[in-house]
Amino acid sequence: GAVVSQHPSRVICKSGTSVKIECRSLDFQATTMFWYRQFPKQSLMLMATSNEGSKATYEQGVEKDKFLINHASLTLSTLTVTSAHPEDSSFYICSADRDVDNEQFFGPGTRLTVL
Amino acid sequence: AQKITQTQPGMFVQEKEAVTLDCTYDTSDPSYGLFWYKQPSSGEMIFLIYQGSYDQQNATEGRYSLNFQKARKSANLVISASQLGDSAMYFCAMRDLIQGAQKLVFGQGTRLTINP
Numbered sequence: 135g136a137v138v139s140q141h142p143s144r145v146i147c148k149s150g151t152s153v154k155i156e157c158r159s160l161d162f163q164a165t166t167m168f169w170y171r172q173f174p175k176q177s178l179m180l181m182a183t184s185n186e187g188s189k190a191t192y193e194q195g196v197e198k199d200k201f202l203i204n205h206a207s208l209t210l211s212t213l214t215v216t217s218a219h220p221e222d223s224s225f226y227i228c229s230a231d232r233d234v235d236n237e238q239f240f241g242p243g244t245r246l247t248v249l
Numbered sequence: 250a251q252k253i254t255q256t257q258p259g260m261f262v263q264e265k266e267a268v269t270l271d272c273t274y275d276t277s278d279p280s281y282g283l284f285w286y287k288q289p290s291s292g293e294m295i296f297l298i299y300q301g302s303y304d305q306q307n308a309t310e311g312r313y314s315l316n317f318q319k320a321r322k323s324a325n326l327v328i329s330a331s332q333l334g335d336s337a338m339y340f341c342a343m344r345d346l347i348q349g350a351q352k353l354v355f356g357q358g359t360r361l362t363i364n365p
Contacts, residue, residue: 165350166349166350168352168353172292176357176358177340177355177356177357177358178294178340178353178355179355180352180353180354183350183352225292227292227294229294229353231350236349236350236351238344238350238353240286240293240294240296242291242292242293243292243293243294245292
């Protein structure tokens with residue numbers, strides 16, 4: 135089956151540092167990937183749509199300068215949380231939309247803790 | 250705009266009983282897909298079942314079935330013969346099926362607890 139990986143699975147950082155999270159489709163091409171954020175006991179909230187070779191589309195209320203997205207290849211999208219603060223602590227999940235049939239597959243998620 | 254509503258924040262069920270998780274949706278698009286995902290405490294999103302808006306039959310996958318009532322805009326998940334391992338968060342989601350990649354819109358989720 136189709137596999138999407140995320141790295142790292144868990145990260146703890148100090149306030150003010152930047153953190154990069156990778157989302158890879160391991161066995162399929164994905165022109166489009168999606169980044170979600172999930173706070174404890176809440177649902178997944180879409181942050182942005184990542185498109186290979188073009189700028190990401192951010193949802194309303196999501197700061198694009200704070201959450202930098204780069205979709206450099208058909209199998210890799212990265213989310214960089216710049217100058218992270220404790221309120222950015224959350225569970226970040228990506229999904230990749232398989233080009234051949236537009237079926238979406240989720241990564242296992244990254245738990246970010248900002249001290 | 251699309252909207253998904255799950256009105257049950259929590260459900261408690263005895264092991265081996267069947268359980269129905271409610272989901273209603275709202276969309277003006279004629280072609281859409283409805284999904285159910287299970288999220289255990291590990292956080293991974295596990296795909297359970299899918300129903301297309303034009304599908305004539307209700308979807309079934311093992312112990313999971315989707316009670317699709319298009320006129321009422323509901324897509325309830327039925328889990329038969331519940332097991333302890335079914336305890337998790339369950340999310341209903343939908344997306345457009347127009348051409349190209351489309352985002353998923355999620356409901357608030359239902360936390361299901363199976364009691365022994």
